[in-house]
Amino acid sequence: MVHPIWQAYPKIESDLERVKKMMIAEISVSNPEIKAKIMDYINASGKFARAGLVLMFARLNQKTISQEKLNIAAGIELFHLATLIHDDVIDEADQRRGIQAFHLAESNRIAIYAGDYLLAYAMRFLYQSGLNDFSGIEQKTIELILNGELNQLKNVADPTMTIYRYLRQIKGKTALLFGLATVGGYQTESISRRQLKQAYYAGEEIGMAFQLIDDQLDFFQKQEQTGKPQLQDVMNGIYTAPLIRAIYQKPILKNLILSIENEEDLQQIQDLIEESDADVYVENLVKKYLNKAIKRIQKLDQNDYSSEILSLIQTLMTRDY
């Protein structure tokens, strides 16, 4: 079973089931407990957004999904999974997708090496996929994404962070992998470089919107559920788009954040963020990226899947999970 968002796209859903089977089939981890935990992570209901985009963009110009496209989809999801396991170690997270985090079920050391294993495993799928150098994207993409992660880590607790720098950061960290997904799906031997670039940038823009919504959800959603904003990230020095915008409008926030001492300070920060236009501002950024992506998709081959992609984008973007 893949995530229920795919039920509206039965062909993609059944392709994704194949991708998932491939991800599981060749795991060569011999310790049964570690293997079981990796399976848990694969089976927990991730959205498979990246793999789904590979397959949807492939269906724009290919009648059947080749083994190579399935390899790209599996490789990208496995790489994403490897980074999630490492992120959970780093963030000392308790849960991931409703299951106990890897490092808690096992140990930090096992989670680090399990992530390494999945990273190497992912690279095999990607290299076996025939994904080659071409304009805009190349074999180094995975390294560039990890470079993006490193840049983000270096920017932690930097109160001089700007929206511009933040957007550049998530481009390296998230959007590049989405671009690899869409261009990897769309690429065929006969496709022109100009068209490939359209597919790549569409993916990058979807990725930008996707990450901004993630940040928005982290920031505002828990507020409704718990009655207070999720200021954990703020206290950890993570400056995402909503916070950067709020600081820009209410400069006093910059100092308040650095000297949180009690509940009252938290309440004051919360109030200031709510008084700012951060939520609307980020929403507009999301719309801007999506509109750009939609225009590009309309320039690619048109068939039933073109409208399915647009509908999928709406589903992913109006999510509250």
Next chain:
Amino acid sequence: MVHPIWQAYPKIESDLERVKKMMIAEISVSNPEIKAKIMDYINASGKFARAGLVLMFARLNQKTISQEKLNIAAGIELFHLATLIHDDVIDEADQRRGIQAFHLAESNRIAIYAGDYLLAYAMRFLYQSGLNDFSGIEQKTIELILNGELNQLKNVADPTMTIYRYLRQIKGKTALLFGLATVGGYQTESISRRQLKQAYYAGEEIGMAFQLIDDQLDFFQKQEQTGKPQLQDVMNGIYTAPLIRAIYQKPILKNLILSIENEEDLQQIQDLIEESDADVYVENLVKKYLNKAIKRIQKLDQNDYSSEILSLIQTLMTRDY
């Protein structure tokens, strides 16, 4: 500058300089501090034993060293480096090769992602090397090695550990990478599978001896320097060959290790290990593996490098560093 052990082999030394330049040339980490720290790790005087073996085995049957062989050597060393950085995070090490450990210079999170970056970077070299599936070794080797690391981690603090299980463990963790190095160097289009196997097993046996000596050094060397055995590993639940042998001869050690409370307990453990034949036992194991390796090397093509390989093995094995 590569490690001084290579001065006795000037051709290999100059090849290794080229490998090192390649390792540095394509790093795409954009943060200057992180990049500098990665360079520090590359420049710190690692022995480059694995890369050196690639080149030596290549010179057994090839007149010139091709770009592919340099790629294999660079990929294997970069992969080894990635695991060292992750090991240092896991072991909370202070130093590595005389420089401050990565996670201390930066942070755990940056060290984890820097290791991931190097792992992906290593995989590109390995896949670009034209190293293909063939008998005994295949594209999955890196995954199998990481599986070996996971098995070792799972065996931590297991007092029922046997020499047999331990040897199987270091075969997966260390010897496989040495096998990849020797077979990767030796492999040419015209070479028979039987010969490839000889080269592979020779590497594996050198790797087994190499790891056993590492364990031996960790265990006994610091004893001379500090006046007490390096029982840190023992207390961390790491059972290497010397300890397993000592426990086998002095079963009382098994319980003593689990209940260390003070200096006196440590002294008692130290005395018991010294009374055992663990040092001679491990030394004999090393000799057994080396003799096997030497016999295999004598079955491969013979030229000046055959005797250089034998001399290098002696150098690596009689080391006290």
